[in-house]
Amino acid sequence: MGVGIGSVAKMAGVSVTTVSNLLNGRAERMSPETRQRVMQAIEALGYSPNTSARQLKTGKSETLGLIVPSVANPFWGLAAHEIEKAAMARGYNVVFCNADRDPELERRYAEKLMSYGVRGLILGSSPLSFSHFSSLVERGLVIAAFDRSAADADISLGCSVSVDNRLGARLAVQHLIGLGHRRIGAISGPVRTASRIARIEGYREALQAAGLPVGADLIWEGAGISGFGDREGADLGRAGMRELLTRAEPPTAVFVINDLYALGAYAGARDMGRSVPADLSIVGFDDILLSEIAQPPLTTIRQPIAPMAASLVDALLARIQGGVEGDPIHLTALPELVVRGSAAPINQPG
Amino acid sequence: MGVGIGSVAKMAGVSVTTVSNLLNGRAERMSPETRQRVMQAIEALGYSPNTSARQLKTGKSETLGLIVPSVANPFWGLAAHEIEKAAMARGYNVVFCNADRDPELERRYAEKLMSYGVRGLILGSSPLSFSHFSSLVERGLVIAAFDRSAADADISLGCSVSVDNRLGARLAVQHLIGLGHRRIGAISGPVRTASRIARIEGYREALQAAGLPVGADLIWEGAGISGFGDREGADLGRAGMRELLTRAEPPTAVFVINDLYALGAYAGARDMGRSVPADLSIVGFDDILLSEIAQPPLTTIRQPIAPMAASLVDALLARIQGGVEGDPIHLTALPELVVRGSAAPINQPG
DNA sequence: CTTATCTAGTGCAACGTTACACCAGCCCGA
DNA sequence: TCGGGCTGGTGTAACGTTGCACTAGATAAG
Numbered sequence: 001m002g003v004g005i006g007s008v009a010k011m012a013g014v015s016v017t018t019v020s021n022l023l024n025g026r027a028e029r030m031s032p033e034t035r036q037r038v039m040q041a042i043e044a045l046g047y048s049p050n051t052s053a054r055q056l057k058t059g060k061s062e063t064l065g066l067i068v069p070s071v072a073n074p075f076w077g078l079a080a081h082e083i084e085k086a087a088m089a090r091g092y093n094v095v096f097c098n099a100d101r102d103p104e105l106e107r108r109y110a111e112k113l114m115s116y117g118v119r120g121l122i123l124g125s126s127p128l129s130f131s132h133f134s135s136l137v138e139r140g141l142v143i144a145a146f147d148r149s150a151a152d153a154d155i156s157l158g159c160s161v162s163v164d165n166r167l168g169a170r171l172a173v174q175h176l177i178g179l180g181h182r183r184i185g186a187i188s189g190p191v192r193t194a195s196r197i198a199r200i201e202g203y204r205e206a207l208q209a210a211g212l213p214v215g216a217d218l219i220w221e222g223a224g225i226s227g228f229g230d231r232e233g234a235d236l237g238r239a240g241m242r243e244l245l246t247r248a249e250p251p252t253a254v255f256v257i258n259d260l261y262a263l264g265a266y267a268g269a270r271d272m273g274r275s276v277p278a279d280l281s282i283v284g285f286d287d288i289l290l291s292e293i294a295q296p297p298l299t300t301i302r303q304p305i306a307p308m309a310a311s312l313v314d315a316l317l318a319r320i321q322g323g324v325e326g327d328p329i330h331l332t333a334l335p336e337l338v339v340r341g342s343a344a345p346i347n348q349p350g
Numbered sequence: 351m352g353v354g355i356g357s358v359a360k361m362a363g364v365s366v367t368t369v370s371n372l373l374n375g376r377a378e379r380m381s382p383e384t385r386q387r388v389m390q391a392i393e394a395l396g397y398s399p400n401t402s403a404r405q406l407k408t409g410k411s412e413t414l415g416l417i418v419p420s421v422a423n424p425f426w427g428l429a430a431h432e433i434e435k436a437a438m439a440r441g442y443n444v445v446f447c448n449a450d451r452d453p454e455l456e457r458r459y460a461e462k463l464m465s466y467g468v469r470g471l472i473l474g475s476s477p478l479s480f481s482h483f484s485s486l487v488e489r490g491l492v493i494a495a496f497d498r499s500a501a502d503a504d505i506s507l508g509c510s511v512s513v514d515n516r517l518g519a520r521l522a523v524q525h526l527i528g529l530g531h532r533r534i535g536a537i538s539g540p541v542r543t544a545s546r547i548a549r550i551e552g553y554r555e556a557l558q559a560a561g562l563p564v565g566a567d568l569i570w571e572g573a574g575i576s577g578f579g580d581r582e583g584a585d586l587g588r589a590g591m592r593e594l595l596t597r598a599e600p601p602t603a604v605f606v607i608n609d610l611y612a613l614g615a616y617a618g619a620r621d622m623g624r625s626v627p628a629d630l631s632i633v634g635f636d637d638i639l640l641s642e643i644a645q646p647p648l649t650t651i652r653q654p655i656a657p658m659a660a661s662l663v664d665a666l667l668a669r670i671q672g673g674v675e676g677d678p679i680h681l682t683a684l685p686e687l688v689v690r691g692s693a694a695p696i697n698q699p700g
Numbered sequence: 701c702t703t704a705t706c707t708a709g710t711g712c713a714a715c716g717t718t719a720c721a722c723c724a725g726c727c728c729g730a
Numbered sequence: 731t732c733g734g735g736c737t738g739g740t741g742t743a744a745c746g747t748t749g750c751a752c753t754a755g756a757t758a759a760g
Contacts, residue, residue, distance in 0.1 A: 003489075004746050015710050020748055030708060046485055051465045052405040053746035056715050070431050071446070072639070077427035081420050081448050093462060096421070096446040098431050112443060115401045135396055139353075234643045267643040289422070293584045293617040295645050354716050365740050370718060380738060403716035406745050 003045045011041040061117035063093045067106055068124035070098045074288045076124055082309035107132045114141055120316045126194045130156045144316040147195040159315040159329040161308045165195050168301040168335030169202025172283040176253040177210050180346035185251030187240040190222040196257055203255050218251055220244045237264025245272040252346050253281035259288045259300055277344035287338055296341035308333045353395045361391040411467035413443045417456055418474035420448045424638045426474055432659035457482045464491055470666045476544045480506045494666040497545040509665040509679040511658045515545050518651040518685030519552025522633040525687055526603040527560050530696035535601030537590040540572040546607055553605050568601055570594050587614025595622040602696055603631035609638045609650055627694035637688055646691030658683045
């Protein structure tokens, strides 16, 4: 049954130590002929090392954990894929978990991952607090956040990367202002994460800096809506846009918290008989795959996901491998405005 | 450092066996007071079992592997999430891998997974052949395919589930025929998987059954296009539609192999000045999240992903747990036509 | 000739867990 | 009083791997 290091050793006529030495990059400790024999035995038996045993012995693991709200969300799907690529390139595997932003589920997953020997955990869509991880952090888990900005870091956060969400939102809103819009709304949705809060702040800042109105009547936050999943992502954007357009003095342009919501907002605008961008300008955030082929192609803020993933994995690995030395590492990536067809100069009604 | 079963035992004043018994559902073998003491010790020490050690000892693992082309593709992202839910509900974890349909990468991942103790592997988007897995199957790996039909099963396939792809395609094409279309094209793309082949067969069958023309000039297969990734999914649909519409006698309706391509085909149609559905009807396949909010909402064939995922996980677990008894289990799910706005009665030009 | 150094290995305890094989008391019926 | 069956445990050998601590034999230096 078990073809292990032992069977290989027997077949090659050497000790298990020698096989182990070959397997662990100490090939110079044996003659070329021995090396050859061992390698042939490995090949012949189809031997592959038992990771559990290795992990048990060394206490190290070449595996990183990743918790995202849901991989069914195109943005997190792409982020997950890029994180996996970056980890693989450094010899690490990643195990994905979909936790639907449920703190209790996140904690259970993290615990499970630790029991698998995982020491590094990447969190997508950071909750406001990491307190549910604190006991795990005490036990040696290093947490890396994918979308959290440096400023509001938590004690137990090992490292983080995010696009400058405030700046991104400002860019989006400034674009709208440049197009002549004066009543600019925002659709945010009921989930309060670090990144969403920063985006809304950026939105407010840009408006204030331009001396434009910024009131609750311009923002839809979907208060009271629960049972949020990703199926509902676009639907919430749709609902939000519909509600915003039925208010007393509706905006002529709206900044939508992310592209999935923005695509939903397209549908909401259509539902209300508005044409984008003729009657209503929209700008999103993220630049997901589908934004380019949407009709009209979505003007949005691009996050450089691949470099962000690579940097975060580097930082996390440095912390895991080099011990817990020094302060948390925080990285900020620059957002980029991608002008496409969903925002147009204001259509002066009078 | 290592808080293991041993420290718990010491703290509770019992033997390691007793702790192990409690941990493995043999709680009735000890007095309530002992149980209480052990549980308090577990709590106090923050003990969590070491999965590597457990796996090493038992040879079993509560982990399933899943290889998909890319989780950045909305369809596979959703499928992955549903598979994870189904597995979790049965006490299993799943490790996701994105292999970009590269057989060599698939094999490497599968090997890695086996070294982690994984005995059950779910494959999304089945390649035509499973030969690259044969040596792993000999070593005890059970393979389950998510989108492969019963008919064309490979020796090394343990179980499978798929929607009836032929029927789904027939439904789609019959819908178009019912709308009065007579020149019905198809966009398939360059990747040849079991499911795509079946869909194209269904398309041909429906056309033949209705006595309609079915020729190479109606089908775009993207021959010669390489470097396929998911970024290109929608782009290929766009390119395909453009090419189809520049041919001598373009179709008035087209069946697109999946929704991602179909959304790209929308863009391709716009590029060529055609309006959907007024000038051109489109029907897709899969019913991804975004299809409903696209403009026009996409008429498509829905796959019941959640039940499919649950059935496949059940079948796979039965095979892993119950030994390799009997023939492969194959399940077929029924596709459903979802009529939305992208297919309309033919616009008679004369 | 002795001692040091190098080459090419070997032996073994440990990592945390499980489960088989035990066993000390106690109670009950005969 | 003995035997049998409970109850509530305990002792320990593995599982496959690693890496420290060794060493036999050859060669080199003094």
